[in-house]
Amino acid sequence: MTGAAKTLVENFERERKTLPGASGWLDVSRAKALAAFAEAGLPHRRVEEWKYTDLRRLLDDVSLTTAPDHLGPVDLPATAFEAMDCYKLVLVNGRFRADLSSLAKLPKGVELHPLANVLSEQWAKKLIDRQSDHDGATRIIDLNTALMRDGMALRIRKGVRLDKPLHLVFLAADDGGAHARHLVELEEGASATIFQSHLAAGASSYFVDQVSDIHLGADARLEMVRLVDEGAKSFHLSSLRAELEAGADFGCFTLTMGGQMQRQQSFVRFNGEGAVARVNGASALRGRQMADTFCHTDHAVPACASDTLYRTVLDGSATGTFQGKVVVQPDAQKTDGRQMTNALLLSREASMNAKPELEIYADDVQCAHGSTIGELNKDAIFYLRARGLNERDARRLLVTAFLDEALDRIAHDGARDALRAVVANWFSAEGAAT
Amino acid sequence: MLEVKNLHVTVGDKEILRGIDLKIDAGEVHAIMGPNGSGKSTLSYILSGRDGYEVTEGSITFKGQDLLAMSIDERANAGVFLAFQYPIEIPGVTTMNFLKTALNAQRKARGEEELDAVRFLKLVRSKAKPLNISDDMLKRALNVGFSGGEKKRAETLQMSLLEPQLAILDETDSGLDIDALKVVADGVNALRSPERSMIVITHYQRLLDYIVPDVVHVLSGGRIVKTGGKELAQELEQTGYAEFGADAA
Numbered sequence: 001m002t003g004a005a006k007t008l009v010e011n012f013e014r015e016r017k018t019l020p021g022a023s024g025w026l027d028v029s030r031a032k033a034l035a036a037f038a039e040a041g042l043p044h045r046r047v048e049e050w051k052y053t054d055l056r057r058l059l060d061d062v063s064l065t066t067a068p069d070h071l072g073p074v075d076l077p078a079t080a081f082e083a084m085d086c087y088k089l090v091l092v093n094g095r096f097r098a099d100l101s102s103l104a105k106l107p108k109g110v111e112l113h114p115l116a117n118v119l120s121e122q123w124a125k126k127l128i129d130r131q132s133d134h135d136g137a138t139r140i141i142d143l144n145t146a147l148m149r150d151g152m153a154l155r156i157r158k159g160v161r162l163d164k165p166l167h168l169v170f171l172a173a174d175d176g177g178a179h180a181r182h183l184v185e186l187e188e189g190a191s192a193t194i195f196q197s198h199l200a201a202g203a204s205s206y207f208v209d210q211v212s213d214i215h216l217g218a219d220a221r222l223e224m225v226r227l228v229d230e231g232a233k234s235f236h237l238s239s240l241r242a243e244l245e246a247g248a249d250f251g252c253f254t255l256t257m258g259g260q261m262q263r264q265q266s267f268v269r270f271n272g273e274g275a276v277a278r279v280n281g282a283s284a285l286r287g288r289q290m291a292d293t294f295c296h297t298d299h300a301v302p303a304c305a306s307d308t309l310y311r312t313v314l315d316g317s318a319t320g321t322f323q324g325k326v327v328v329q330p331d332a333q334k335t336d337g338r339q340m341t342n343a344l345l346l347s348r349e350a351s352m353n354a355k356p357e358l359e360i361y362a363d364d365v366q367c368a369h370g371s372t373i374g375e376l377n378k379d380a381i382f383y384l385r386a387r388g389l390n391e392r393d394a395r396r397l398l399v400t401a402f403l404d405e406a407l408d409r410i411a412h413d414g415a416r417d418a419l420r421a422v423v424a425n426w427f428s429a430e431g432a433a434t
Numbered sequence: 435m436l437e438v439k440n441l442h443v444t445v446g447d448k449e450i451l452r453g454i455d456l457k458i459d460a461g462e463v464h465a466i467m468g469p470n471g472s473g474k475s476t477l478s479y480i481l482s483g484r485d486g487y488e489v490t491e492g493s494i495t496f497k498g499q500d501l502l503a504m505s506i507d508e509r510a511n512a513g514v515f516l517a518f519q520y521p522i523e524i525p526g527v528t529t530m531n532f533l534k535t536a537l538n539a540q541r542k543a544r545g546e547e548e549l550d551a552v553r554f555l556k557l558v559r560s561k562a563k564p565l566n567i568s569d570d571m572l573k574r575a576l577n578v579g580f581s582g583g584e585k586k587r588a589e590t591l592q593m594s595l596l597e598p599q600l601a602i603l604d605e606t607d608s609g610l611d612i613d614a615l616k617v618v619a620d621g622v623n624a625l626r627s628p629e630r631s632m633i634v635i636t637h638y639q640r641l642l643d644y645i646v647p648d649v650v651h652v653l654s655g656g657r658i659v660k661t662g663g664k665e666l667a668q669e670l671e672q673t674g675y676a677e678f679g680a681d682a683a
Contacts, residue, residue, distance in 0.1 A: 378485075383522040385506035386482050386515075387536035387592065388543060394507075397535060401526025 094178030230259030246272025
């Protein structure tokens with residue numbers, strides 16, 4: 001076992017007795033997950049799914065010892081979603097902070113708790129213990145199962161609509177590791193909008209490990225908009241598993257901006273017909289930043305639609321990676337599956353890896369996937385300059401437009417405007433971080 | 435307004451312009467005609483500052499300034515406007531947003547106040563109407579999926595909004611049917627004024643029936659081989675460019 005994996009295993013041995021759910025079923029699940037993790041170790045580039053992001057090597061550079069409870073004041077960074085009226089759940093170093101959160105006056109039928117409060121409940125157990133395929137990509141979830149300390153648990157009862165967005169704020173105040181698990185159970189016909197902000201609030205070298213387990217009942221609707229804007233020496237690892245019943249509608253948009261290294265995985269599985277998933281994202285990276293997006297969609301049943309667009313802008317010597325796979329199972333006729341990734345390289349040293357894959361075992365389907373990697377169009381820059389824009393503004397207009405076509409897919413107007421403003425700020429920081 | 439003296443331009447190792455002399459006074463419209471490959475487009479690009487063209491000899495003076503020393507956008511802000519033969523598609527940027535960005539960039543460069551959204555909208559609508567440009571078209575991404583006519587009308591709208599002092603129209607008639615040509619020509623003619631000069635580059639005489647020039651130059655083999663009045667264009671229509679050493683087109 002390498003140094004990083006060893007530190008993580010030691011964290012578990014030291015904390016096991018104090019982790020939530022230590023006296024119940026979860027302890028058994030944790031021990032099992034830890035054993036599996038210890039055996040496999042951290043994924044490295046010989047594991048196909050981690051070919052471009054060698055976790056074994058990269059985690060050596062960040063502090064992994066579990067970050068302390070942070071009970072004192074926090075320098076709350078301004079968040080992009082601040083201007084909107086939201087319920088707010090704040091985690092600092094991965095632990096719930098009631099004093100910073102605002103969860104009052106939730107509608108009847110909406111249960112929103114820190115994770116530790118729901119661990120004795122069946123629905124939570126079911127979501128956490130769900131057997132995933134345990135392949136090269138999902139295996140890393142074991143680490144989270146073993147070490148998760150807190151998170152957000154949201155359950156919305158049949159037909160209930162969360163009346164305003166829920167903003168989940170994840171702050172890193174101290175160096176070290178933070179392992180959080182979020183559970184979302186929307187019963188039949190329920191609906192919610194969730195914003196997520198991942199920000200540094202004092203920490204410099206840290207590791208965020210987050211897993212979201214989501215189940216959407218029939219005709220349920222969930223819209224997620226995530227901003228990942230971590231600190232300069234961080235590693236952000238997140239895995240999202242969503243299962244959709246018939247007619248469910250799931251939208252997830254992720255904007256990745258600030259952090260040093262990120263690996264974000266999504267696994268969407270259709271369990272019922274007529275469900276729709278839109279998993280989109282954009283990232284703008286510079287300096288030596290790295291962002292790896294892994295996007296898996298499993299059309300297990302007929303007549304579902306999935307649509308994915310990821311756009312990446314890379315400056316400096318940043319590296320972007322997109323790996324996508326759409327699987328259409330033998331029975332999944334009438335599937336509509338689309339996946340596209342486009343990258344724009346603004347410098348000679350930047351690089352992009354793209355691996356879109358389709359696996360189709362049904363014959364009556366519509367599937368399309370594609371990938372482009374290119375530079376700014378010189379003719380377009382000339383055209384804009386010939387109309388009076390200076391070179392910097394011309395480039396900026398073209399890059400913004402490129403990202404905008406992904407941001408346009410955010411259904412929530414306020415969130416879309418908020419993330420556009422974040423992108424605009426990225427240019428203002430130009431030259432500051434190279 | 436514009437004075438070109440003994441201009442030699444190479445692209446790569448090839449000399450395209452071989453000693454051009456041209457003097458255009460304020461308010462004049464000059465047509466530059468010539469066969470394919472004679473250097474017409476090179477002249478338009480060298481005036482607007484495009485990369486990839488090297489001036490080996492000669493000078494260009496615009497309003498007393500050395501034009502060749504200015505960057506692309508400095509030229510635009512000083513009042514040089516190139517209407518493109520093939521306007522570039524800009525996905526993700528609406529025509530409206532582009533027009534506002536361009537106009538305000540120029541106003542800012544000239545030390546003028548930027549226009550707010552309301553004043554801009556009023557202005558752009560008043561300029562768009564005579565060109566049959568609807569609000570719907572203004573909301574579309576610039577030139578993306580535009581027909582040939584729409585692209586040229588959009589170019590004319592930009593010219594009308596930016597009010598340049600020297601407008602260079604590069605093959606503005608290409609890709610236009612006769613109705614579209616009339617709309618564009620009316621738009622251009624409406625911009626003729628004693629303070630504004632124009633260079634109309636065209637292969638065919640047809641455009642010059644609608645935009646009537648004061649002076650016609652024939653460009654062939656990188657040189658201006660003949661200069662005359664508007665009747666020269668009609669002569670060329672009869673005789674072709676053969677007498678100037680080019681194949682009849």
